[in-house]
Amino acid sequence: MVKMEHVNKYFGTHHVLKDINLHVKFKERLVIMGPSGSGKSTLIRCINFLEKPSSGKIFVNGVEITANKIQLNKVRQKIGMVFQHFNLYPHKTALENVMLAPILVEKRDRNEVEKSAIALLEKVGLKDVYNKYPSQLSGGQQQRVAIARALNMKPDLLLFDEPTSALDPEMIQEVLDIMVALAKEGMTMIVVTHEMGFAKQAADRIVFMDDGQIIETGTPDQIFNNPQHERTQAFLEKLN
Numbered sequence: 001m002v003k004m005e006h007v008n009k010y011f012g013t014h015h016v017l018k019d020i021n022l023h024v025k026f027k028e029r030l031v032i033m034g035p036s037g038s039g040k041s042t043l044i045r046c047i048n049f050l051e052k053p054s055s056g057k058i059f060v061n062g063v064e065i066t067a068n069k070i071q072l073n074k075v076r077q078k079i080g081m082v083f084q085h086f087n088l089y090p091h092k093t094a095l096e097n098v099m100l101a102p103i104l105v106e107k108r109d110r111n112e113v114e115k116s117a118i119a120l121l122e123k124v125g126l127k128d129v130y131n132k133y134p135s136q137l138s139g140g141q142q143q144r145v146a147i148a149r150a151l152n153m154k155p156d157l158l159l160f161d162e163p164t165s166a167l168d169p170e171m172i173q174e175v176l177d178i179m180v181a182l183a184k185e186g187m188t189m190i191v192v193t194h195e196m197g198f199a200k201q202a203a204d205r206i207v208f209m210d211d212g213q214i215i216e217t218g219t220p221d222q223i224f225n226n227p228q229h230e231r232t233q234a235f236l237e238k239l240n
């Protein structure tokens with residue numbers, strides 16, 4: 001589903017991703033952890049080309065997105081992204097937010113898109129707030145709208161960048177519950193998060209990043225109960 005080969009990223013002279021090699025299989029759930037500034041956001045933003053790698057190759061679903069002249073929009077349509085700060089359109093209702101891209105970008109039929117949008121809003125537990133604007137919703141509700149919006153593009157792959165870290169503590173679980181449900185349905189997911197509970201429940205594999213490098217990879221059991229690298233150990237001690 002995703003293959004990164006020798007990916008490097010510089011911002012000016014700042015070397016932010018250092019020779020990243022990563023494979024994510026179809027239906028795999030990968031969690032990325034690591035300290036602030038270690039390059040987690042830059043790594044997942046490279047996967048949908050929100051950031052352009054300075055060197056190296058990235059393949060998504062068999063297509064090399066780092067090749068010249070590829071149809072980036074076609075590839076991106078199949079990659080859903082959920083951000084820390086929701087990024088909903090403030091002047092559109094919840095329903096309109098979920099309907100917009102499939103109609104504008106994919107030119108799908110409006111009635112079909114509306115039906116699937118309503119079904120997805122129900123699925124994320126927002127049956128009663130279709131017609132509210134983002135400012136009228138709680139953070140947890142907004143993030144659930146953002147997940148429904150990503151799903152309405154029928155993605156092959158979902159990317160999450162710290163989806164719960166801007167939420168009040170009492171709203172974190174309602175968002176994690178939806179993510180766990182998606183994981184159980186077999187969605188391929190790459191999730192940057194420090195939520196150990198989610199990682200234990202849903203991740204097949206965790207990669208730990210530090211200073212632009214993947215320094216350790218393992219199952220949740222290996223990473224949490226027997227971390228090999230001292231920087232992984234130090235980070236996990238602070239989380240507990």
Ligand code: ADP
Binds near residue numbers: 014
């Ligand atoms: P993380 O998500 O792990 O906190 P980021 O990928 O956001 O880390 O950032 C990694 C490093 O790259 C940080 O030092 C950050 O300041 C820098 N960085 C991120 N985005 C940019 C940018 N657009 N321009 C310049 N530097 C950036």
Ligand code: MG
Binds near residue numbers: 040041042161
């Ligand atoms: Mg980040």
